[in-house]
Amino acid sequence: MINKKILITMCSALFTGATLQLATISSVHAAEAFIITNGELERPTGYREWIYVGTPVTPNDMNSGKAAFPEHHNVYIDPESWAQWKKDGTFRDGTILMKELVSVSSKAAVSGAGYFQGEYIGLEATIKSKKLFPNDAGNWGYYSFSGKDHKTLSKTAKPFPAASCNACHAAAAADDFVFTQYYPVLSQGKAKGIKATGGHDSELNNSYIEPKAK
Numbered sequence: 589m590i591n592k593k594i595l596i597t598m599c600s601a602l603f604t605g606a607t608l609q610l611a612t613i614s615s616v617h618a619a620e621a622f623i624i625t626n627g628e629l630e631r632p633t634g635y636r637e638w639i640y641v642g643t644p645v646t647p648n649d650m651n652s653g654k655a656a657f658p659e660h661h662n663v664y665i666d667p668e669s670w671a672q673w674k675k676d677g678t679f680r681d682g683t684i685l686m687k688e689l690v691s692v693s694s695k696a697a698v699s700g701a702g703y704f705q706g707e708y709i710g711l712e713a714t715i716k717s718k719k720l721f722p723n724d725a726g727n728w729g730y731y732s733f734s735g736k737d738h739k740t741l742s743k744t745a746k747p748f749p750a751a752s753c754n755a756c757h758a759a760a761a762a763d764d765f766v767f768t769q770y771y772p773v774l775s776q777g778k779a780k781g782i783k784a785t786g787g788h789d790s791e792l793n794n795s796y797i798e799p800k801a802k
């Protein structure tokens with residue numbers, strides 16, 4: 589009887605150990621939603637199923653025919669980083685945001701005049717990593733997969749020198765070099781927990797809506 593008890597205790601200790609080890613291994617895998625090979629970022633896949641945060645638009649026809657980042661910018665954050673953002677309003681080490689460029693296909697629809705999304709025409713990314721960018725402000729690095737003609741994407745991307753991208757982000761972005769002021773899912777979901785996920789409040793958070801003219 590005693591032997592049996594000892595055996596059971598030993599087995600469950602072993603089992604707990606194995607489970608703990610498994611948990612550690614899988615949390616390492618879940619930690620980063622990107623792969624760096626020989627210093628280059630492999631083009632992430634599946635990001636359209638991450639958390640969509642907003643769509644700034646810089647149409648060519650409002651930017652002398654040549655917007656720096658044409659035209660709609662659909663922005664996504666990886667799910668683990670979203671989980672931390674809605675919990676405490678910070679970007680964790682290992683955050684990745686994707687910015688997918690989409691053309692303006694049409695400027696009129698049955699709903700009215702406007703800018704409507706057409707073709708995918710480019711892909712940019714930013715990653716926060718102490719390990720990869722120990723000396724860059726906020727530890728953010730910037731990448732582009734966009735072809736010059738906006739028709740193809742590269743398989744991998746080298747990080748840009750921080751100065752060519754980050755100065756602008758440092759000067760004008762609302763939260764830790766990220767332009768959360770243009771992404772309502774992030775600005776209005778900051779540290780809001782479950783309320784960040786939609787439908788939980790009866791009142792809209794109108795902090796970024798222009799006040800009505802009197």
Ligand code: HEC
Pocket residue numbers: 644645646657661663685686687712713714730731732748752753754756757765766767768770
């Ligand atoms: C002239 C200022 C400016 C420069 C230079 C700039 N950005 Fe940005 N970037 C912005 C603004 C403004 C936004 C948010 C609104 C938008 O997308 O238009 C943004 C958003 C982004 C985002 C989405 C996540 C975030 O941080 O808000 C990525 C990714 C990004 N930029 C990549 C780049 C890359 C790569 C470069 C360098 C090649 C670069 N940016 C250079 C102004 C700039």
